[in-house]
Amino acid sequence: MMYDFFVDLFGNEIIAAILSGVPPLLFILVFVLFAVWLERKVSAHMQDRLGPMRTGWHGYLQTIADLIKLIQKEDILAAANDKPLFNLAPVLVFAGTYAAFAAIPFSSYYIGSNIDLGIFFIIGISGLVVAGILMAGWSSNNKYSMLGAMRAAAQIISYEIPTILVVLTVVMITRTLNLHTLSEMQTGYIWNWMIFGGPTVGWQKFSLIPLMFIGFLVIYMSTLAEVNRTPFDIPEAESELVSGYHTEYSGMKFAMFFLAEYANMYAVSAIVTALFLGGYQSPIGYFGNLVDVPWLIPIEQFLWFTIKGTFFVFVQMWLRWTLPRLRVDQLMALCWKYLIPIAFVNLIIVGLITVL
Amino acid sequence: MEIADRDEVHPKIIEALLKTDAGLSSDDALENEMILNMGPQHPATHGVLRLVLRLDGETVIACVPELGYLHRGYEKMAENMSYYEFIPHTDRLDYLAPLCNNVAWVLAVEKLAGIQAPPRAQYIRMLISELSRIASHLIAVGSMAMDVGALTVFLWTIREREKILDIWDIICGARFTNSYTRIGGVANDMQPEAKAKVQWFINQFDENLEECEKLLNANRIFIDRLEGVGVISGEDALDLGLTGPSLRGSGVDYDIRRYQPYLFYNEMDFKIPTYTEGDCLARYFVRIDEMRESAKIVKQILDKIPQGDVQANQPKKVLPKKHEVYSKMEELIHDFMIVNFGINPPDGEVYHAVENPKGELGFYFVSKGEGHPWKCKIRSPSFNNLQSVPHLVKGYMVSDVVAIIGSIDPVMGEADK
Numbered sequence: 001m002m003y004d005f006f007v008d009l010f011g012n013e014i015i016a017a018i019l020s021g022v023p024p025l026l027f028i029l030v031f032v033l034f035a036v037w038l039e040r041k042v043s044a045h046m047q048d049r050l051g052p053m054r055t056g057w058h059g060y061l062q063t064i065a066d067l068i069k070l071i072q073k074e075d076i077l078a079a080a081n082d083k084p085l086f087n088l089a090p091v092l093v094f095a096g097t098y099a100a101f102a103a104i105p106f107s108s109y110y111i112g113s114n115i116d117l118g119i120f121f122i123i124g125i126s127g128l129v130v131a132g133i134l135m136a137g138w139s140s141n142n143k144y145s146m147l148g149a150m151r152a153a154a155q156i157i158s159y160e161i162p163t164i165l166v167v168l169t170v171v172m173i174t175r176t177l178n179l180h181t182l183s184e185m186q187t188g189y190i191w192n193w194m195i196f197g198g199p200t201v202g203w204q205k206f207s208l209i210p211l212m213f214i215g216f217l218v219i220y221m222s223t224l225a226e227v228n229r230t231p232f233d234i235p236e237a238e239s240e241l242v243s244g245y246h247t248e249y250s251g252m253k254f255a256m257f258f259l260a261e262y263a264n265m266y267a268v269s270a271i272v273t274a275l276f277l278g279g280y281q282s283p284i285g286y287f288g289n290l291v292d293v294p295w296l297i298p299i300e301q302f303l304w305f306t307i308k309g310t311f312f313v314f315v316q317m318w319l320r321w322t323l324p325r326l327r328v329d330q331l332m333a334l335c336w337k338y339l340i341p342i343a344f345v346n347l348i349i350v351g352l353i354t355v356l
Numbered sequence: 357m358e359i360a361d362r363d364e365v366h367p368k369i370i371e372a373l374l375k376t377d378a379g380l381s382s383d384d385a386l387e388n389e390m391i392l393n394m395g396p397q398h399p400a401t402h403g404v405l406r407l408v409l410r411l412d413g414e415t416v417i418a419c420v421p422e423l424g425y426l427h428r429g430y431e432k433m434a435e436n437m438s439y440y441e442f443i444p445h446t447d448r449l450d451y452l453a454p455l456c457n458n459v460a461w462v463l464a465v466e467k468l469a470g471i472q473a474p475p476r477a478q479y480i481r482m483l484i485s486e487l488s489r490i491a492s493h494l495i496a497v498g499s500m501a502m503d504v505g506a507l508t509v510f511l512w513t514i515r516e517r518e519k520i521l522d523i524w525d526i527i528c529g530a531r532f533t534n535s536y537t538r539i540g541g542v543a544n545d546m547q548p549e550a551k552a553k554v555q556w557f558i559n560q561f562d563e564n565l566e567e568c569e570k571l572l573n574a575n576r577i578f579i580d581r582l583e584g585v586g587v588i589s590g591e592d593a594l595d596l597g598l599t600g601p602s603l604r605g606s607g608v609d610y611d612i613r614r615y616q617p618y619l620f621y622n623e624m625d626f627k628i629p630t631y632t633e634g635d636c637l638a639r640y641f642v643r644i645d646e647m648r649e650s651a652k653i654v655k656q657i658l659d660k661i662p663q664g665d666v667q668a669n670q671p672k673k674v675l676p677k678k679h680e681v682y683s684k685m686e687e688l689i690h691d692f693m694i695v696n697f698g699i700n701p702p703d704g705e706v707y708h709a710v711e712n713p714k715g716e717l718g719f720y721f722v723s724k725g726e727g728h729p730w731k732c733k734i735r736s737p738s739f740n741n742l743q744s745v746p747h748l749v750k751g752y753m754v755s756d757v758v759a760i761i762g763s764i765d766p767v768m769g770e771a772d773k
Contacts (some may be wrong), residue, residue, distance in 0.1 A: 043507070048515055120476075126469075142388060144392075242398065321508050322508060324501065325504065328755065329753070
């Protein structure tokens with residue numbers, strides 16, 4: 001564990017706690033740089049364009065150039081803004097996302113904090129994002145921002161219900177909320193992943209597979225809505241609400257929202273991965289085991305986790321550049337009329353199977 | 357009639373619009389109506405359209421469009437320049453289909469002055485009109501999809517339109533503001549390579565249009581967003597003066613190409629697509645079908661286009677060719693007279709309308725026998741179509757407003773004139 005490693009290294013728990021927050025932050029920054037570039041390339045190639053090509057090889061330095069531009073930009077504060085809230089909001093949004101990374105198991109050694117309530121903590125701390133978005137919308141004193149913030153709050157809170165129901169489904173089988181343990185349970189090969197029924201055996205496993213697939217689809221859709229991506233991007237629908245809650249932001253504060261959005265995309269992909277797709281476990285065994293080099297295994301695990309998470313981020317981008325966005329009422333109808341009942345029925349059936 | 361000036365009218369409009377305080381803060385916690393000012397700078401208002409919306413939550417209670425942010429006084433300008441000089445200005449009306457406007461203007465002037473363009477010129481005019489109809493509808497469909505959130509379709513339709521711009525480049529040397537038509541014909545003949553390029557474009561167009569359609573027609577979200585949104589009945593549409601695809605989406609098959617044929621449209625075989633639903637989806641389907649019909653017309657034109665002159669032989673009305681101006685006395689005199697004094701059509705009034713991509717574009721002239729019109733009125737389809745927006749958006753949500761504007765497809769250059 002990372003925290004134990006730092007405690008051993010420095011012999012001070014406070015320093016260790018602070019230091020174990022650094023690797024996830026580094027990961028977020030690097031990942032966001034990559035994801036923004038990927039988003040541009042994915043959108044460009046879907047639209048018969050090339051995307052950025054000039055800054056670096058295939059434009060891979062474009063995001064860094066953009067970041068430099070954003071840092072240099074004037075930080076505009078309108079006279080009518082509620083300044084304390086306006087300044088606090090982007091920090092809060094990013095803090096909520098960043099805090100979620102604390103409990104995400106990147107590999108068996110690379111986990112910010114191995115708490116027993118891992119998944120519960122992530123879902124709870126993500127609530128900070130809603131508060132931040134509401135603050136941003138309100139303090140901007142702009143009607144479009146306000147509408148966007150209201151939409152965001154309604155949407156995120158609604159879609160947390162199916163997410164939690166599916167998480168409960170998984171937890172009922174694994175009997176743990178600790179994401180590290182949950183990932184360890186899915187060790188071995190691809191058929192031990194939760195989407196294939198997890199570590200259960202016999203008829204239970206076969207009856208769980210379709211249910212797990214349903215659960216997987218439900219949680220993927222609802223996490224998509226929680227991070228405000230198309231087709232659920234109504235809080236920042238640029239053709240309706242200009243930019244939604246971050247219309248009034250510029251410079252680094254805007255960059256904070258941007259950072260939080262992309263970090264959030266990875267966070268939800270990581271949750272889906274950890275719950276259903278074996279977390280950091282390799283589907284085909286480890287090279288480290290093969291050549292008998294044990295320290296290779298955590299690195300491989302980290303790679304697998306990153307690949308799985310990035311794949312889901314890619315799917316999110318794919319959807320974004322393909323689908324139109326839903327209307328507010330349709331979005332709510334999808335959640336309350338379809339996803340929640342399906343998730344509930346799924347939960348009950350899985351519950352019965354695990355009891356039997 | 358008493359003429360009210362803007363300073364008097366404007367406060368009245370605003371007062372009538374708002375009635376309540378527009379601020380976010382409200383003393384009464386249960387007061388939930390809000391005034392939202394959409395535009396003139398807003399990504400979905402297709403230029404500088406301003407809509408003042410009165411919202412209850414997200415539902416639109418009332419809407420007042422305010423136009424005129426792009427007003428350039430074209431009708432007045434036309435009174436101060438010759439009929440020839442105004443042709444470039446027609447490009448700037450509906451800038452997504454500039455050639456249609458060129459054709460409309462010269463047809464109206466020819467009707468006034470009694471000029472008959474040679475058949476080849478008329479076929480070329482028909483060809484460029486149909487190509488610009490396709491170009492305009494491609495943008496309309498793409499931007500409508502973009503308004504509901506599907507960004508990729510827009511780029512795909514832009515790609516198709518780009519090919520049409522290339523064709524225009526070959527035909528008349530300009531991609532965007534073409535000013536190609538002349539009174540009594542067109543500026544220059546269409547080259548064989550232009551014809552080949554049109555042929556190539558038409559052959560591959562169906563396939564590429566299908567590709568764009570596939571992304572939308574089978575898309576549940578797209579259909580859900582447009583179906584039953586912004587419904588208008590045929591009678592209401594006629595009352596409000598809707599024309600073009602917006603009217604045909606409501607089940608009225610009014611198309612000037614069929615009802616008052618101009619050029620050689622009476623010889624062409626084409627259908628007028630109509631849908632009876634009258635919602636945004638119907639208007640979208642009408643545009644898609646119309647593109648197919650236009651492609652069909654273009655094919656027929658390519659088969660039938662005759663050889664011959666492209667300018668009428670009426671020296672007093674039609675500008676002579678440049679090389680003749682430099683080498684022949686007679687042509688020099690005519691050129692001097694037409695450029696300086698205009699073509700002096702006889703006294704009278706004339707109204708001529710054509711079917712533009714957006715609807716009926718008509719020019720009304722009152723001539724006093726001078727080189728410039730005494731009065732010019734532009735009946736622009738976007739302006740009249742926008743009249744229906746308050747009627748259409750009532751009771752729908754903010755998200756529907758952008759879809760409805762997209763389905764009406766206004767071009768503000770034309771609406772504000």
